[in-house]
Amino acid sequence: MIDLLFTEAVQAALEPQLPGVYVGPVHDNRDIESPSVTLDMRSDALVGGPLYRGTLTANITTQADDSTPGEHQTFVQSVDSALKALDLTGSAVKLYGIVASTVEAQRSGRQWTSALSYIVGFGPQPL
Numbered sequence: 001m002i003d004l005l006f007t008e009a010v011q012a013a014l015e016p017q018l019p020g021v022y023v024g025p026v027h028d029n030r031d032i033e034s035p036s037v038t039l040d041m042r043s044d045a046l047v048g049g050p051l052y053r054g055t056l057t058a059n060i061t062t063q064a065d066d067s068t069p070g071e072h073q074t075f076v077q078s079v080d081s082a083l084k085a086l087d088l089t090g091s092a093v094k095l096y097g098i099v100a101s102t103v104e105a106q107r108s109g110r111q112w113t114s115a116l117s118y119i120v121g122f123g124p125q126p127l
Contacts, residue, residue, distance in 0.1 A: 002043075002052060002093060002122070002123070002124065003041045003042075003043055003052075003054070004025075004041075005091075005092045005093050006041060006043075006052075006054075006056075006093045006120075006122050007025050007039050007041045007056075008025075008091075009088045009091035009092065009093050009095075010039055010056065010083075010086065010088070011023050011024055011025070011039060012091065013082075013086055013087060013088060013091075014037065014079075014082055014083075017082045018037065018078075018079070018082070020035075021035050021036065021037060022034075022035070022036040022037070022038075023036070023037045023039070024037075024038060024039065025038065025039050025040075025041075026038050026039065026040045026059070034061050034062055034063045034066070034111065035060070035061065035062045035063075035067075035075060036059075036060070036061045037058050037059070037060050037079055038058075038059045038061075039056065039057070039058055039059075040056070040057040040059065041054055041055070041056050041057075042054055042055050043055070043120075043122075049123075050123045050124055051096070051121065051122070051123040052121070052122050052123055053119070053120070053121055054119070054120055054122070055101070055117055055118070055119060055120070056083075056098070056117070056118045056120050057115055057116065057117045057118075058079055058083060058115070058116045058117075058118075059113065059114075059115050060072075060075065060076050060079050060113065060114045060115070060116065061111050061112070061113050062075060062111065062112050063110060063111060063112075064107065064109075064110045064111055064112055065110055067112065069112065072112040072114070076105075076114045076116070079116065080100070080116055083098065083116070083118060084098060084100065086098055091125065092124065092125055093122050093123065093124060093125060094122060094123055094124070094125045094126065095120065095121070095122050096121035096122060096123065097119075097120065097121045098118050098119070098120050098121075099118060099119045099120075100116065100117075100118055101117045101118060101119050102115075102116075102117040103115070103116055103117075104117075
């Protein structure tokens with residue numbers, strides 16, 4: 001499925017920019033420790049072609065015991081900047097565009113959480 005390839009490409013592009021941060025898909029068998037950026041992808045194929053349009057959501061979590069709301073916000077802004085500048089060169093998928101669409105912030109237990117959603121256009125890397 002190309003959604004999985006896309007999520008893996010985003011993960012590979014973000015990990016070097018966020019050292020010490022768990023970056024990965026929502027469904028992963030690794031332990032997810034805070035701070036973390038979990039990636040959720042939902043897309044639809046465009047009829048008659050290889051292109052897809054979807055929503056990429058980056059769920060950003062930090063521990064309230066280890067960070068202030070301001071520090072969490074700074075971290076969220078760094079993830080947002082990295083996603084808006086996403087470069088998937090060398091991956092199996094090509095990113096045709098990414099536009100921020102929604103933000104949702106909340107506190108859950110002892111965690112700060114923010115969900116950043118982006119509309120993305122992507123498809124297989126042309127040969």
